Amino acid sequence: MSTATNEPEVVVSERVKGERRLGLWLTAPSFLMMILVTAYPLGYAVVLSLYNYRLTDPGGREFVGLNNYWVILRDAVWWNDFMTTLVITVVTVAIELVVGFIFAYVMLRIIRGRGPLRTAILIPYGIVTVVSAFIWRYAFALDSGFVNQWFGLTDFNWFGDRWSALFVICLSEIWKTTPFISLLLLAGLVQVPEDMQEAAKVDGATAWQRLVKVTLPNMKAAIMVALLFRTLDAWRIFDNPFVMTRGANNTETISFLAYRQNVTLVNLGMGSAISVLLFLSVVAIAWVFVKGFKTDLSQVRGD
Amino acid sequence: MKTSRWWTVAGLVIVAYSLFPLVWMLSLSMKPPSDIVSGEPQFLPTTWTFDNFTEVFSQSLFTRALINSIGIALIATLFAVVVAMFAAYAIARLDFRGKRLLLSLALGIAMFPQAALVGPLFNMWRGLGIYDTWLGLIIPYLTFALPLSIWTMSAFFRQIPWEMEQAAQVDGATAWQAFRKVIVPLAAPGVFTTAILTFFFCWNDFLFAISLTSTDAARTVPAALAFFQGASQFESPVPYIMAAAVVVTIPVVILVLAFQRRIVAGLTSGAVKG
The missing domain is CATH 1.20.5 (Single alpha-helices involved in coiled-coils or other helix-helix interfaces)
Structure with missing residues (x-):
């Protein structure tokens, strides 16, 4: 050589x-x-994004420089949607990580019924997001839902308030995407050497100590990759708020705002500026993960 | 051996978690619309009926959307898998400059906020005359399915013992025979698994479907659901929407039941281990 x-x-x-x-x-x-x-x-x-340009008034197109960005960043709507997106992202990813890890652990340890369990868990993964949104919306809606009957809430309108509506949106999102994150974590979990667990057991480590000191550090790469993908996925959330609330009661997200400005209002100048800001926010999140949390993406890229 | 039973119980809880919303969807889809306006809605129908399915299939809004969904998802999947197959072969087998660049680009596309493209594509597609056409949806689906297809397939291709091709040729097979009889059977499962995952991706899209269509010429089922009305304006559309939802869920359930092992292998190998 x-x-x-x-x-x-x-x-x-x-x-x-x-x-x-x-x-x-x-x-x-x-x-x-x-x-x-x-x-x-x-x-x-x-x-x-540097133009004032509406499809409804093509003749009025004029160069305005960075003015669109200036307008958006001073507007309460942008910051409201930013906060909504942030809340959804933090809540769903945090819960999914914990629940997804528990699911992964059960999938790893279960002996009888392993196949049926994996089949069942793939159903939420494969189901159309819009269908999931309708299922959960109708479960909580006043005229069709069973939730209020079961929990004695009579005529509580879940979609009439920002936080209760966000609760249902997060529930649908968590239900659908936890299986995906649990499969990613399972792939990391099977790579943790069994003999390290045994050695820790012999040394008298409790189950909790083995989890925190042995299992989690050994699957850090898988956890970080799952976190990054799910965080960016949640940050781009669109389907669930669209189907459940159409953005009413301050439940609009950034992707929804980009859609509304571009497609509904055909305000292409302003809409494009929001698109660029959305793109930059995604780049910022990815940058924080790669540089800040040292997420190793070489395994994902496959090099 | 008692602990193994507890793991099975935990498994049952997860199965219930996964399937309970599906039971609710089925129940809603078989309710008479009059069950929906009542004051105290119940979990199960008062009377079970298949009328909602008949009604849904009698509306061209749904049947057209179903044809669009199937056609667009299948064509986009086919092209994505073929284009990605070339790339995956090159990544797994060849040494060339641009390999890392391609893999990084794929990573970037997988993270790309699709809503940021809705405006420019809307404008460009109208200029090109492909707004509200199958092609107008196939192009973005194909593009955004590529990273997943390339990763999954190159992960599978790396595991193929390629030297068996030479071994077959040494044994007297022609190059074509060696490829067809040895490599194709080894590569087919990976290609097939990738196709399933890609199909799920295209089948699921909603954002492009409502942004780049305006009529039933190309509107897919997820987009059509948002526009769906009941049989008359006095009836709740809920059971009809759920009947349509059941119909688009059937292909997902069939694929999952038939190919559980492959889907799990594809998701875990493509996404984490690379």
């Missing part, structure tokens, strides 16, 4: 060249597709 690496690599063989060329050809469609459909429209959004 050492002699091979000492040789100066001046001439790249035809074979290596051919391999590189083939690699580029095979990946070119993926590259093109991903860049054309995301980077190009995003650049277009950056340009549009």
Whole structure:
């Protein structure tokens, strides 16, 4: 090996060249597709965000510089939606992490019924988010829901108040996505060496100590990756608030605001500025995870 | 051996957690609409009926949407899997510059906030004349399904013993025979699993479906559900919406029942271990 690496690599063989060329050809469609459909429209959004431009008044299009951003960041609607999104993200991800870990642990330890359990847990994962939203909305709605009857709440209107509506939105989100996070955690859990557990047991460590000192540190990578993916996923939440409240009672999220400005109000200048801010917020979250929490993404990327 | 029984009990709790909302959905879908306006709604129907399903299938709003959903999801899945298969093969087998770049780009796309594209795509698609068409939805679905498809498939492709191809050729098989008889059977499960996960992704979308469509020319079921009305304006649409929801859940349940092992393997290998 050492002699091979000492040789100066001046001439790249035809074979290596051919391999590189083939690699580029095979990946070119993926590259093109991903860049054309995301980077190009995003650049277009950056340009549009500098204009005052409504589809209802195309003639009134004018360059306004960063004014749209200035308007948005001083507007209570943006900060209200920002807070709603933040609350949903923190609450759902925190609960999903704990419940998802318990589910993963049960999936790891269970002997009888392992197959049926995994089949059942995949149902919420595969179900359409909009369907999940309708199921939970109708469970809590005044005219169709059983929840108020079962818990003696008579005519409490869950969707009439911000926090109770957010409770139902989070419930639907948690129900649907906990199975996904538990499968990611299960993949990390099976990699924790069993003999380390045994050694700790022999040394007299309690179950809680083994969990905190042995199991969790050994699956840190899997936990961080699951956290990052679920945090970004929750931050982009759109379907549940749309189906349940249409954003009423201060339950609008940032993705919903971007949709409403762009598609409902066709206010493309302002809408594009919100799109860019949404993109930047996602970049910021990913940056915090990678630089701040040292999340190792090489395993996800597969290199 | 007592502890193993407790784990089974815990497993049953999780099964109940997963399936209870489905029971509620079925119950709602079989309620007569008059059950919905009553003062004290119950969990189960007063009388069980299949009329809601008949009604849903008689409305073109739903049947068109179902055709759109199936067609768009299948076509987007097919293209995503083919495009990703080339990339995954290159990642698993070849050494070339741009490999890391592609994997990083895929990671970026997986994290991309799709709502940020709704405005520009809405505007671009109208300019290109593909707003409210199948193509207009297939393109974003294909794009956003690519990261998942590339990761899952390259994880599977890495586990293939590729040297068996040469071994077969040494044994006298032609290159084509070696590929078809040895590599294809080894690669097929990974490709198939990727197709299932990609299909779930396309089947689930709501944001693009309501933003890039305006009529039943391309509106998919999740988007149509938001517009669904009852048989008349005096009746609650709830049982009809739930009947439609049951119909779009059936393919998910069938795929999960048939391919549980593969889906779990695909999700865990593609997402964490790489």
